[in-house]
Amino acid sequence: MTLFTFHALGARNFDDHPDLEVLGKKIVDKCRGLPLAVKTLAGLLSFKVSPREWQGILNSKIWDLPQESHDILPALKLSYLHLPLNMRRCFAYCAIFPNDYEIERDELIHWWIAEGLLDGKEGESRWNVGLKLFNELVSRSLLQESSSSESQFLMHDLVSDLAKLVAGATYFISGVFDLEGDQNNAFLARHASFISSEHIVQERFKIYHGMNGLRSFISLAKQPKYYGKSYLSEKVLGDLLSELKYLRVFSLCHYHIREVPNCIGKLRHLRCLNLSYTDIKTLPESIVALYYLKALMLRGCQNLIELPEAGEGDIELPSKLETMDSQNCINLEKHPSEIYTISSLQDLTVVGCPKLVSLSEIGLPPQLEFLRILECENMKQPAREWLTPLTSLRSLDIDGRAGRVGEEKDLVLPLPSSLLKLDISDMEKVERLSSNLPPSLQILWIFNCPKLRELPKAGLPPSLKDLRIRDCGILEKRCRKGTGSYWPLIREIPRVRLGDDEFKSIT
Known part of the structure; x- marks a missing residue:
């Protein structure tokens, strides 16, 4: 009770x-x-x-x-029966995950978007609609937080069974169902996952060749938290892609592949392409033909040197691109300037790219909503240049190496009134956070700023719900319960985490 x-x-x-x-x-x-x-x-x-x-x-x-x-x-x-219709469809999509698999929240939302499962109010981004829907599934205990990461979630075995029941034959997981029976119904599948192994041979992909109407092909690790790479020949991959002409989601992570077959450009319906943690050095020029591509995920592609430039004539980079993730592409030297002219770009991640000198000479698109720029130590372009135009920014993750913002005692950032989350880290010389925080700010995280001693003089916004301060010895001491001078200022924030200690609101 x-x-x-x-x-x-x-x-x-x-x-x-x-x-x-x-x-x-x-x-x-x-x-x-x-x-x-x-x-x-x-x-x-x-x-x-x-x-x-x-x-x-x-x-x-x-x-x-x-x-x-x-x-x-x-x-x-x-x-399940009391879920709204669009939430039922998103829940059923989770049938592609085997039991005990740790679901990455952001990846799943991108797949929902690519499959057209999210409808929002006019002016509301599909990402925000997806995040609200995901949180609703969590609040109903159909998804539950993983103990390993705040961004990963699990489904109870009984809930997973329910998802597979309502999804029926349109969802397929390799190695889970009866192979002979599945072979006969393969043409019914619309969404499929593939459980990877060390070496992938042609025979393992045979059943997928009969799934001519497949819209999602997602490779998953054999076991949760297993990140060993699998070996896959270019021919086997090319033969698979040639058969699956109607894909909207193609995710192939943690593979020893050096080249992406040029035939990928024929997947004209593709919305989400994830090649993270592969050995690719570049992408084929045919990728510019993916007109409907919304999300390009290249996280951890450490051999990636460059991205394709726009070709001559009518060929341009995907004009509907909304998300670009190049985290830990340590050899990537530049982004094509065409990326920053895409009017739909909303989410940009540039993390761990030490050879990147600047984001773009023409500046970032003003409609950008989510920006993560970390561990880019050679970037000399002042942060004020690329932050000032971003009037629609909702989330900003930035460290002291981005435009050398952490080299001054006063941290002054041009923060838009739309900002909901601010995450600052590795500001080793900063003593004061002088930027006035937007009244709409809900999340403020401050990590590894050892000399930081002062919060903004204007105080913290009343909308703040989550304050986290770690490895900031002086500031942590000033915020401690009952003893710090900032405690009266933060005591009513719903969630406060200082170092390893967490406090809940006393109201």
Whole structure:
């Protein structure tokens, strides 16, 4: 009952809603002592205080259906049936993950976007719609946080079984289903994952060649947290891509591949291309023909030297590109200037690119919403030059090496009023955070700024929900509970983490 009350009402008891207590007890009784069932139903009723809604859950006919030992829990069926339609489709997409697989939140949202599963209000980005939907699945306990990372999530085995049940034959996981039966129904598959191994031979891809209508092909590690690379010949990869002409999502990470077959340019429907942690040195020129490409992920491609420039005539870089991730591309010397003229670009990650001297002579696109620029020690371009035009920025991660912003005692950054998250790190000489923080700011993280002693004189914005300070000895001391001079300023922030200590709001 305590667990149910906490997740349904955000309280420890029914004192504020006595009319719901009897209904709550009856619902909990039907869960037969299973915490997952209790949490899931409580998430369904989260902050709904109408007795009629609670009575509707209690009187559902699903409770009366006969249940086999291997069947899905009625509580989980109820939770799924009460999801909005677009949320059902996004939940069913999770059927591509095997049990116990750690799901990367940002990757999954990119796949939802590429598959056209997210519809938002006019003016609202699909990324924000996806993030809200993902958080809703977490709040309903259909996804749960992993203990290894804040960005990774798991599905309980029973929830995973539910996803596979509702997804049906349109989803396929290699090595999970009966191969002979799947061979006959391969043409029905629209979304498939492939469990990698050290060496990939043609035979392992044979079943995928019959999936002519496949829209997602996603390679997954054999085991969670396994990052060894797999060997795959260019011919085997080329033969696969030649068969899958309608792909929208193609993700092939942690592979020993040096070249991407030129035929990838024929995947005209492709929206998301992820080649992270491969050995590629460059991308084929044919990639400029991917007109609908929205996300290009090249994280950890340490041999990557350059990206293709726009060709002559009518060929240009993908004009609908929204996300570009070149994290830890340590040999990448420059980005093509055409990237920064793309009017749809919203998310740019430039991390661990020591040879990069500047972002762009023409500046960053003003509509950019998410920017991460870290560990680029040779970048001499002043941060003010590329930050000032970014009037729509919602999230900024920056360290002292980006434009040498950490070499002054006063940290002054032109922060737009739209900013929701600010993450600053490795500012070894900075003593004062002099920039006035936007009133809309919700997240402020400050890491490894050992000399930092002062927060902005204007104070912290009232909207701040998450403050984290680590490896900032002087500032941490001034913020400590009961003793620091800044404690009265931060004591009512919902979440405060100082070093390894975390404090919750006292209000």
